[in-house]
Amino acid sequence: MKKKKGFTLIELVMTAVILSIIALAGAPLMIAVNEGWLTSVRRNEFSESARIAMDRMVRLIRRVKDEDSVFIADSSIFQFINSEDNIITFDKSANILRLSVDDSTNDLAADVSLLEFTYFDKDGAIIAIPKVNPASTNVRRIQIDLVFSFGTEQLSFRSQVAPRRIQ
Numbered sequence: 001m002k003k004k005k006g007f008t009l010i011e012l013v014m015t016a017v018i019l020s021i022i023a024l025a026g027a028p029l030m031i032a033v034n035e036g037w038l039t040s041v042r043r044n045e046f047s048e049s050a051r052i053a054m055d056r057m058v059r060l061i062r063r064v065k066d067e068d069s070v071f072i073a074d075s076s077i078f079q080f081i082n083s084e085d086n087i088i089t090f091d092k093s094a095n096i097l098r099l100s101v102d103d104s105t106n107d108l109a110a111d112v113s114l115l116e117f118t119y120f121d122k123d124g125a126i127i128a129i130p131k132v133n134p135a136s137t138n139v140r141r142i143q144i145d146l147v148f149s150f151g152t153e154q155l156s157f158r159s160q161v162a163p164r165r166i167q
Contacts, residue, residue, distance in 0.1 A: 046111070047155060050148045053097055053109035054157045057144055060088055060099075064163035067136040078117050078142070083165070091115070097146070113154065114147035140166060 063082040064070065072079035072089070079089040089100040090108075092115040097108040119127040120141040131138045141162045148155040 043150060043153070046148065046150045049109055050146065050155055050157060054144065054146055054159055056099070056108060057090055058159050058161045060090075061142055061144075061161045062164050064166055066165050067167075068133055070130070070137040070139060071133050073117070073119055073130040073132050073137065073139055075116050075118070080163075090117075095149070109146075109148065111149050112146060113149045114145060116145040118143040118145070137166065139163075 060082065061078070061080075063084075065081045065083050065085070069081040070079075071081075071087075077089065077091045079087065082088050086101050089098075091098050091100075092112055095112050096110055097112040097115060099106050099108045119130045119139045120143070121127050121138050122140045124141070127138060141160055143158065143160045146157045148157075
C-alpha cells in the first residue's frame with residue numbers, strides 16, 4: 001500500500017475554523033490599535049499647525065515699527081504697523097485665527113477656542129488698558145495665549161514676545 005501525502009478534508013476545515021476564531025478574537029485589538037495610531041497622527045498634525053501659527057504671530061509682532069505704530073491692543077485683537085509699513089491685525093473670528101495684512105485676510109489656524117493677548121510695561125507689570133496711537137504705546141512685552149480644540153481634547157500654547165523697535 002502506498003502512503004498518500006496530503007491533508008484530509010476534516011483537517012482543512014478544522015484549520016479554517018481555528019484561524020477564523022483567532023481572527024475574530026484579534027480584530028477588535030487591531031482596530032483599536034489602528035484607531036489609536038490615526039488619532040495620534042491627527043493630533044501631531046494639529047499640534048504642528050498650531051505651533052506654526054504661534055511662531056508666525058511671534059515673528060510678525062517682533063517687527064512692530066515703533067512706539068507710535070500700535071493701533072489696537074486689547075485682549076482679543078492686536079493691530080500695528082510693521083517695519084515694512086504694512087498694517088498687521090491678529091484676531092479670532094468664530095473658531096478661526098486670522099491674520100490681516102493691509103486689506104488681505106488669511107486664516108492662520110482653525111479650531112481656535114481662545115485667543116488672548118496680555119500686555120506688559122517696561123517693569124513687567126500687566127497693563128489693563130495699553131496706550132495706543134496717537135499716543136506712544138507703553139507696551140514692552142506681549143503674552144499670547146492660544147487654545148485649540150481637537151475633538152474632546154484641548155491644546156494650549158503660550159508665548160511672550162518683545163517687539164524689537166520698542167524700548
